[in-house]
Each structure stands twice: as C-alpha cells, then as structure tokens.
Amino acid sequence: MGGALSLTLAALAYPTMLGFNNVSSSPSRVIAQTQWGPLTEADRDFVVKVRAAGLWEYPVGQMALKKGTTKAVIIAGQHLIDGHAALDTTCRKIAPMLNIAIPNVPSPQQQGFINTLNADSGKQFDTDFANILRVTHGSIFNTVAKIRSTTKNTLVRALADQANDTVLDHITVMEKTGLVNFDQVLFQETTPPKLPASDLTPPPPAPGQPQVVLTPPPNATSTPVAIDGAPSPSPTVG
Incomplete structure (x- = not known):
C-alpha cells in the first residue's frame, strides 16, 4: 500500500462511529x-451506525461501478449497493417503531472517505477502495457480534443478523480484489487514531427534511428483514 493511503487511513479511518450524542456514558442503559424488548443506548447507536454506514458506502459502491479498473472491484461495488440498500430498508422500517431518529447524511469522517475516493482515479482508486472498505468492515464486524449477543430487543437482533451477513460478504469481496494490505489494515483496526466525537457522529436530520432512501438495484439479491407491523417505506428521495 502506498504512502498516500497510509496517510488517508491514519487521518480518517476508524469506523466505530458514535450515534447521535449519547445522554449517558453507559451503553447498557x-x-x-418497547413491545419488542428493552432498547439500550447501544441498541439505538447500532441502528444509527447501520444507517450511516449505508449513506457513505452506497455512493462509494456507485463510484466503483464507474471508476473501478478490475472486475473484482466492480463486483465489490455491486455488493456494497445491494447490501446497503437492503439494510437501509430494514433501518427505515424499525427506526420509527423504536422511536429512533436516523441520519440523512454520513458523519464527517465518513464524508472524508467519500472525498478521498472521489478524488482518486485508476489503480489508486482500486487500492484505496479495497483497503478503506476492508478496514471499516473489519472493525464494525466486532460491533455487530457484540450487539447480536447482548441485545434483548428483537428488532435490533433481526437487524444485527442481517448486518452480520452483509458485513461478512463485504469483507470477503474486498479481499477478493487482491488489493488488501493485511498488515496495514489490521494495524488500523487495532490501533485507530483518536478522533473527536464530532467527526464520528452523523448529524441528526433537519426538521421536515425528506428521508434519503438507498434504492435497491434492479437485480437485487439481498433482502430486508420481514417485520410484521412495520410502516410502509418512505418515498424515494435522491
């Protein structure tokens, strides 16, 4: 991996972002x-994380379709679009049921990822794409497992099941590009830079703002969780 990517990851990459500012320091509070079980701060934060992840990874997947120079990178982009569209549908179903406000834009850190990849081209794009996405998915994988093993809320548990499958799939397709520098990626996962909460937290939606929807591709293979009593999806915006 080149020096440019190392600097990018050191400056930006630590994907365990916070949800909207927590009232308490205790995730188990x-x-x-709810009728689906108690909702903790960690549960609420997880729903926000999944939504925010899609808000940057979905457009980055679209970038890969246009800018990727290898078939493996293009396939990885397709998986990002497909998986996060389905997760987005589930998030938008369960968020109002649990009275959770979900963001419409990613965190400043995540927007930094978008900006970096938007400025890249050619092989540099392929390399940065594979490594940044491998770092972020490798880190959030542990969070998914923890939520799945500890939550008492059945809606959050269903989202964690879906997220587990999706994140593992995305880790796998990034590795199949052949571009992942495992030494650098594992270092970034285990020794992340300390960033202020403001960089890691997606802003809450503005009052009255239409909800952004990540539209599934025509040939979608990932499916959202079927939830009885869930509200109908919001109209597509953007």
Whole structure:
C-alpha cells in the first residue's frame, strides 16, 4: 500500500462511529421499554451506525461501478449497493417503531472517505477502495457480534443478523480484489487514531427534511428483514 493511503487511513479511518450524542456514558442503559424488548443506548447507536454506514458506502459502491479498473472491484461495488440498500430498508422500517431518529447524511469522517475516493482515479482508486472498505468492515464486524449477543430487543437482533451477513460478504469481496494490505489494515483496526466525537457522529436530520432512501438495484439479491407491523417505506428521495 502506498504512502498516500497510509496517510488517508491514519487521518480518517476508524469506523466505530458514535450515534447521535449519547445522554449517558453507559451503553447498557435502557432508554425505552418497547413491545419488542428493552432498547439500550447501544441498541439505538447500532441502528444509527447501520444507517450511516449505508449513506457513505452506497455512493462509494456507485463510484466503483464507474471508476473501478478490475472486475473484482466492480463486483465489490455491486455488493456494497445491494447490501446497503437492503439494510437501509430494514433501518427505515424499525427506526420509527423504536422511536429512533436516523441520519440523512454520513458523519464527517465518513464524508472524508467519500472525498478521498472521489478524488482518486485508476489503480489508486482500486487500492484505496479495497483497503478503506476492508478496514471499516473489519472493525464494525466486532460491533455487530457484540450487539447480536447482548441485545434483548428483537428488532435490533433481526437487524444485527442481517448486518452480520452483509458485513461478512463485504469483507470477503474486498479481499477478493487482491488489493488488501493485511498488515496495514489490521494495524488500523487495532490501533485507530483518536478522533473527536464530532467527526464520528452523523448529524441528526433537519426538521421536515425528506428521508434519503438507498434504492435497491434492479437485480437485487439481498433482502430486508420481514417485520410484521412495520410502516410502509418512505418515498424515494435522491
């Protein structure tokens, strides 16, 4: 991996972003009792994380379709679009049921990822794409497992099941590009730079702002979780 990517990751890459500013420092604190089980701060934060991840990875997947120079990179982009469109549908179903406000734009850190890849071209894009996405998915994989093993909320558990399958798939397709520098990626996952909470937190949606929807591709293979009593999806915006 080149020096440019190392600097990019050192400056930007640590994907365990916060949700909207927590009221308490205790992730296990119950913030609501719902018919699907207690909702903790960690549960709420996880729903926000999944939504925010799609808000940057979906457009980056679209970039890969246009800018990728190898078939493996293009396939990886297709998987990002497909997987995050399905996760987005699930998030938008369960968020109002749990009274969780979800973002319409990614965090500043995640926007930095978009900006870096948008400025790249050719082989540099392929390399940065594969390594940045491998770092972010490798880190969030642990968060998914923790939520799945600890949440008492059935809606959050269903989202974690779906996210587990999706994240593992995305890790796999990034590795299949043959471009992942494992030494650098594992270093970034285990010794992340300390960033201020403001860089890691997606802003809450503006009042009255239409909800951004990540539209599934025509040939979608990933499916959202089927949830009885879930509200109908919002109209597509953007």
